[in-house]
Amino acid sequence: MNSRDSMAKTTHIAVVSIPAFSHQASIVEFCKRLVHVHHHFQVTCIFPTIDAPLPATLTLLKSLPSNINYSFLPPINKRDLPQDALSAVQIQLAVSQSMPSIQHVLRSLLSTTPLVALIADLFANEALEIAKEFKLLSYVYFPHSAMAVSVLLHLPSLHQQVSCEYRDHKEAINIPGCVPIQGRDLPSHFQDRSSLAYKLILDRCKRLSHAHGFIVNSFSKIEESSERALQEHNRVSSSNSSGVYLIGPNVQTGSSNDPKGSECLKWLENQEAKSVLYVSFGSGGTLSQQQMNELGFGLELSGEKFLWVVRAPSDSADGAYVGASNDDPLQFLPNGFLERTKGRGFVVGSWAPQTEILGHVSTGGFLTHCGWNSALESIVQGVPMVAWPLFAEQRTNAVLLTEGVKVALRPKFNDSGIAEREEIAEVIKGLMVGEQGRLIRGRIEKLRDAAAEALKEHGSSTRALYQFGTQIERLEGQS
Incomplete structure (x- = not known):
C-alpha cells in the first residue's frame, strides 16, 4: 500500500x-x-x-x-x-x-x-x-x-x-x-x-x-x-x-551483537519451552534496595526459572533515565542469592537483548514495569505478563493489561509500597504454572495474531x- x-x-x-x-x-x-x-x-x-x-x-x-x-x-x-x-x-x-x-x-x-x-x-x-x-x-x-x-x-x-x-x-x-x-x-x-x-x-x-x-x-x-x-x-x-x-505496534526488531546478549540467549537455549520468567524494568526503571531484596527472595521462593536484568537500586523509580549508576548491580543482590539459584536463574547486569529474549521459545512470562514499548513487545511475541508499574503512565497501562485486555497479573503492594516476597512468589507461580496463567496465555496469543494482522x-x-x-x-x- x-x-x-x-x-x-x-x-x-x-x-x-x-x-x-x-x-x-x-x-x-x-x-x-x-x-x-x-x-x-x-x-x-x-x-x-x-x-x-x-x-x-x-x-x-x-x-x-x-x-x-x-x-x-x-x-x-x-x-x-x-x-x-x-x-x-x-x-x-x-x-x-x-x-x-x-x-x-x-x-x-x-x-x-x-x-x-x-x-x-x-x-x-x-x-x-x-x-x-x-x-x-x-x-x-x-x-x-x-x-x-x-x-x-x-x-x-x-x-x-x-x-x-x-x-x-x-x-x-x-x-x-x-x-x-x-x-x-x-x-x-x-x-x-x-x-x-x-x-x-x-x-x-x-x-x-x-x-x-x-x-x-x-x-x-x-x-x-x-x-x-x-x-x-x-x-x-x-x-x-x-x-x-x-x-x-511500533517495536524494535533485529538482533544484537552484544556479548552479554549472546550469554543470555545461550542460557535460554538450554531451558524448556515457556519455562523462563524474564524480569526487566525497562531502560529507566529502578527499585529500592528493600524492594530489590524482596523481588530476589520472591523469585527464589517461587521455584520458577528466571532471567533477571538487575540494575543498581535507587530511591527514585526512574533513577536510570537521565543518569544510571556505575556500580556493579550484582553486588546489591541478597547475600548468597546467586549461589542458591544457580542453574535455575540467570542474572545479567543493566541490559539484555529484550526483543530476542521475548521471542525465544524458552520464555514463558515477562515481569515488566509496563512501559508501553515493553508491553507491546510482549504482546507481539505472545508472552503473558506480571504487571509491576513504577512511574509515568505505567500504572494506567497496568490497569489496561490486567483489567482491560486481561493479559497480565498484578502483585499487591503493602502500605509501605513494597511487594513482599510471598506475594511475588504466588503471582509468579500463578502466571507460569497456574490456571490464570493458562487463560492469560490464550488471550495474549490472540492479541499477538491481531497485532501481526494490523501490520x-x-x-x-x-x-x-x-x-x-x-x-x-x-x-x-x-x-
Whole structure:
C-alpha cells in the first residue's frame, strides 16, 4: 500500500523527540514505517540532548533508510537542570530550553526544503507553537496506549472536576472509552497537584487541542473503545483536527551483537519451552534496595526459572533515565542469592537483548514495569505478563493489561509500597504454572495474531499510516 510511485513530489516532514531512549526508539520505528508506506516522504528527526546523544539511540540510527535524516541539538548541561527534580521533569525542562535550537533547525530546513508538517512527542509539544509560526501542519506522536492518551486529553477537565489529590479520590474515574481507573493509578506526574511535574504535564495536555491530529503507538484490536472515544473527542473539541491514527505496534526488531546478549540467549537455549520468567524494568526503571531484596527472595521462593536484568537500586523509580549508576548491580543482590539459584536463574547486569529474549521459545512470562514499548513487545511475541508499574503512565497501562485486555497479573503492594516476597512468589507461580496463567496465555496469543494482522499491507495500522500521509497531502493542498 504505497501512496505514490517514486516519481511523486517529495513531501518533507520534521519530527521532534525527547532525550529518553524509549521515546526516541518508538518515534524512529514510526518514521521507518512511514517512509516504507509513503516512498516519497522525506523525514528529519530532531533530538534534544542532555550532555550528549544517548549511545543506544546512536546505535539505532545506524540502520536508517536514506530518506530519514537526523539532527542532534546542542546539548543541555545536566548540571544546569534542577538536580533534585524527577527525571521526567529534567527531561521536559531540557526540551523547553532546546526550543530556540528546534526553531533554528526548522528555519534552516525551510530555507532549503518545502517542509509541510511537524510531528512532536507529547513532552515536546511546545514545538506546536513553532509549527504555527512557520505555518506547518502539526501532529503529536504518542508512544503510549490509546487509554493513556485519553487520560492525558481529559486531564484539563479532571483538574476542574476533582479538587483533592487524585490518589485520595474515593470513586473510580470514568474516562470515555477506558476501563474505570482508580485515582492512584493515574500517571505519576498527576499525583502531586502542587508539583512542577503536574504543572508541566497540565500545560502540555492543554496544548494538545492545537494539533491537527494524533499518532498513537497502539492498534485497533487491542483498544477499539479508546480509539472510538478519541475520534469522537477530536471531532467535538478540536476545530482543526484531522483525526487519530493508531499505527502500532511500533517495536524494535533485529538482533544484537552484544556479548552479554549472546550469554543470555545461550542460557535460554538450554531451558524448556515457556519455562523462563524474564524480569526487566525497562531502560529507566529502578527499585529500592528493600524492594530489590524482596523481588530476589520472591523469585527464589517461587521455584520458577528466571532471567533477571538487575540494575543498581535507587530511591527514585526512574533513577536510570537521565543518569544510571556505575556500580556493579550484582553486588546489591541478597547475600548468597546467586549461589542458591544457580542453574535455575540467570542474572545479567543493566541490559539484555529484550526483543530476542521475548521471542525465544524458552520464555514463558515477562515481569515488566509496563512501559508501553515493553508491553507491546510482549504482546507481539505472545508472552503473558506480571504487571509491576513504577512511574509515568505505567500504572494506567497496568490497569489496561490486567483489567482491560486481561493479559497480565498484578502483585499487591503493602502500605509501605513494597511487594513482599510471598506475594511475588504466588503471582509468579500463578502466571507460569497456574490456571490464570493458562487463560492469560490464550488471550495474549490472540492479541499477538491481531497485532501481526494490523501490520500487514491491508491491516488497520498500515491503513492508518496511509491515511495519515494522504491527509497531510490533502491539507497541504488546501493551505
